[in-house]
Amino acid sequence: MAKTVIAGNWKMYKTQAETLEFLKPFVEQIAETPDDREIVLCVPFTDLSVLSNALHGSRIRIGAQNVHWEANGAYTGEISAEMLTELGVRYVVVGHSERRQYFGETDETVNRRLKAAQAAGLTPILCVGETKQQRDAGETQTHIAQQLKAGLVGVNLSNLVIAYEPIWAIGTGDTCESKEANRVIGWIRDQLNGEDLPIQYGGSVKPELIDEIMAQPEINGVLVGGASLDPIGFARIVNYQ
Numbered sequence: 604m605a606k607t608v609i610a611g612n613w614k615m616y617k618t619q620a621e622t623l624e625f626l627k628p629f630v631e632q633i634a635e636t637p638d639d640r641e642i643v644l645c646v647p648f649t650d651l652s653v654l655s656n657a658l659h660g661s662r663i664r665i666g667a668q669n670v671h672w673e674a675n676g677a678y679t680g681e682i683s684a685e686m687l688t689e690l691g692v693r694y695v696v697v698g699h700s701e702r703r704q705y706f707g708e709t710d711e712t713v714n715r716r717l718k719a720a721q722a723a724g725l726t727p728i729l730c731v732g733e734t735k736q737q738r739d740a741g742e743t744q745t746h747i748a749q750q751l752k753a754g755l756v757g758v759n760l761s762n763l764v765i766a767y768e769p770i771w772a773i774g775t776g777d778t779c780e781s782k783e784a785n786r787v788i789g790w791i792r793d794q795l796n797g798e799d800l801p802i803q804y805g806g807s808v809k810p811e812l813i814d815e816i817m818a819q820p821e822i823n824g825v826l827v828g829g830a831s832l833d834p835i836g837f838a839r840i841v842n843y844q
């Protein structure tokens with residue numbers, strides 16, 4: 604059975620002070636969380652050192668939201684894998700739809716980032732998913748198949764998490780029906796020859812929906828945006844029944 608990975612993606616939210624405010628109640632609420640659930644906070648770069656200092660020895664894993672493929676160089680605004688691992692970062696989100704949509708991320712740059720992350724010992728969380736238009740046109744599977752095919756060339760499937768994030772469900776409150784998310788995730792696993800890697804669902808995950816989502820047999824975790832910003836709400840998600 605693939606590992607269960609519950610990750611928060613804070614996007615561009617929370618200053619260092621707000622990060623510290625989040626931690627105290629969150630850490631209290633996860634004291635009894637079963638050990639076999641991996642808990643990850645993917646935070647802005649400026650919050651990484653705060654987490655790394657505050658979480659020393661904690662079970663909470665630190666994640667970043669981007670990584671460059673080169674070790675260093677003239678790449679203004681980018682960050683290297685070594686800069687992340689030096690801070691104790693274990694996970695990194697790659698290919699989020701917001702980066703594909705606003706920052707020119709392509710399947711090719713996604714592929715380079717995935718390989719560089721793995722080479723440095725990071726576990727990438729690769730995001731894939733279709734637009735509303737693609738879904739309505741019946742192109743969900745063709746689109747995701749292309750993202751997987753081009754994104755995963757030379758990528759080690761045994762150190763990877765995939766997040767299925769239908770774009771129409773992100774930040775809209777329009778959560779993908781859990782049975783449908785389960786179906787697409789099962790299909791993704793089939794595309795990877797049944798490789799037993801964690802495949803998450805992401806898109807308007809809320810505390811009140813988590814038990815039903817996690818009851819689905821193919822879904823190995825969630826990637827949570829807005830609802831991961833609230834310590835009590837995100838702890839409820841981590842503590843799903």
Ligand SMILES: O=C(CO)COP(=O)(O)O
Nearest residue numbers: 612773774806807828829
């Ligand atoms: O994009 C997401 C996580 O990466 C999902 O965001 P929301 O949970 O805010 O819809």
